[in-house]
Amino acid sequence: xxxxxxxxxxxxxxxxxxxxxxxxxxxxxxxxxxxxxxxxxxxxxxxxxxxxxxxxxxxxxxxxxxxxxxxxxxxxxxxxxxxxxxxxxxxxxxxxxxxxxxxxxxxxxxxxxxxxxxxxxxxxxxxxxxxxxxxxxxxxxxxxxxxxxxxxxxxxxxxxxxxxxxxxxxxxxxxxxxxxxxxxxxxxxxxx
Amino acid sequence: xxxxxxxxxxxxxxxxxxxxxxxxxxxxxxxxxxxxxxxxxxxxxxxxxxxxxxxxxxxxxxxxxxxxxxxxxxxxxxxxxxxxxxxxxxxxxxxxxxxxxxxxxxxxxxxxxxxxxxxxxxxxxxxxxxxxxxxxxxxxxxxxxxxxxxxxxxxxxxxxxxxxxxxxxxxxxxxxxxxxxxxxxxxxxxxx
Ligand SMILES: [Ca+2]
Numbered sequence: 001x002x003x004x005x006x007x008x009x010x011x012x013x014x015x016x017x018x019x020x021x022x023x024x025x026x027x028x029x030x031x032x033x034x035x036x037x038x039x040x041x042x043x044x045x046x047x048x049x050x051x052x053x054x055x056x057x058x059x060x061x062x063x064x065x066x067x068x069x070x071x072x073x074x075x076x077x078x079x080x081x082x083x084x085x086x087x088x089x090x091x092x093x094x095x096x097x098x099x100x101x102x103x104x105x106x107x108x109x110x111x112x113x114x115x116x117x118x119x120x121x122x123x124x125x126x127x128x129x130x131x132x133x134x135x136x137x138x139x140x141x142x143x144x145x146x147x148x149x150x151x152x153x154x155x156x157x158x159x160x161x162x163x164x165x166x167x168x169x170x171x172x173x174x175x176x177x178x179x180x181x182x183x184x185x186x187x188x189x190x191x192x
Numbered sequence: 193x194x195x196x197x198x199x200x201x202x203x204x205x206x207x208x209x210x211x212x213x214x215x216x217x218x219x220x221x222x223x224x225x226x227x228x229x230x231x232x233x234x235x236x237x238x239x240x241x242x243x244x245x246x247x248x249x250x251x252x253x254x255x256x257x258x259x260x261x262x263x264x265x266x267x268x269x270x271x272x273x274x275x276x277x278x279x280x281x282x283x284x285x286x287x288x289x290x291x292x293x294x295x296x297x298x299x300x301x302x303x304x305x306x307x308x309x310x311x312x313x314x315x316x317x318x319x320x321x322x323x324x325x326x327x328x329x330x331x332x333x334x335x336x337x338x339x340x341x342x343x344x345x346x347x348x349x350x351x352x353x354x355x356x357x358x359x360x361x362x363x364x365x366x367x368x369x370x371x372x373x374x375x376x377x378x379x380x381x382x383x384x
Contacts, residue, residue, distance in 0.1 A: 028208040041233030061253035
């Protein structure tokens with residue numbers, strides 16, 4: 001048991017590094033860029049708060065677990081801004097290698113379990129993963145709306161591009177959420 | 193439904209401010225102080241990872257939900273360092289007022305539910321709350337061990353004071369966790 005605990009604590013200390021991974025989106029008061037650790041907390045709180053908008057059958061506690069671990073691979077692979085350019089294949093490989101390294105810090109049974117949960121999130125096919133992806137895409141939109149445009153301004157993103165890159169994924173998890181969000185986005189762009 | 197969603201999004205944008213509340217403990221690489229948003233993510237991951245060390249009957253997903261919301265009141269009341277001096281009565285009042293304000297941003301049913309969960313955490317009596325408190329106290333210990341002393345150095349804290357202020361609460365949630373941690377703490381202080 002002490003050996004298992006040592007492995008678990010090593011994983012948790014390694015996870016601390018996610019707080020030093022910077023994202024493209026900023027805090028809602030625009031004081032600084034958000035990091036992937038606090039983003040992970042925020043999206044888990046999104047899932048908890050917006051649970052009623054998930055499709056029937058979605059198990060919100062599994063969604064929350066997914067969101068707690070969904071960005072850990074960025075410790076090695078970094079954050080790839082959704083509106084930035086990146087080599088999708090190279091990134092996927094780097095993330096797979098990061099998952100191999102990070103989850104294997106854990107005792108084997110837990111490592112297998114967490115890896116399976118991360119793989120499920122990445123595959124974005126199960127109802128739980130689809131809703132997790134939906135709130136993960138929603139949160140930076142809300143941050144940008146709150147701080148006057150944020151990464152949309154930095155990356156010169158149009159309303160149309162947001163609909164394509166973000167809308168489809170949010171809508172897949174919850175049409176109602178996207179409907180509401182689309183109204184807010186249109187209002188934001190009309191006011192610019 | 194759109195009215196409910198507006199309330200939920202207002203709550204989530206308000207929650208963003210937790211990322212700007214600074215704590216006494218530092219990141220494990222000592223690069224800066226930790227904030228309460230990323231701390232909330234980290235302790236939720238602690239609960240998920242260390243679930244097997246909880247007493248039988250503890251529902252880890254409820255523990256995780258508690259930990260996601262446990263520090264929200266700090267948006268108004270600030271973080272009270274465990275090794276610092278503070279007026280416990282005034283702080284408790286400020287936190288109650290913060291809970292009143294923050295949770296009431298939500299639709300009434302969700303507000304009542306989340307407030308009950310936060311009250312349960314604060315009361316620290318139910319098995320779920322006791323385990324949540326246990327990992328909440330553990331995490332800064334691990335941060336301090338990783339970064340060479342951290343807030344123990346800043347506040348001139350002795351091994352004996354850690355045992356009194358932290359040990360009892362960690363041990364209440366899991367004697368095995370405290371046993372292991374005590375060994376690490378003793379090794380740290382012997383090596384100074
Ligand atoms: Ca805390």
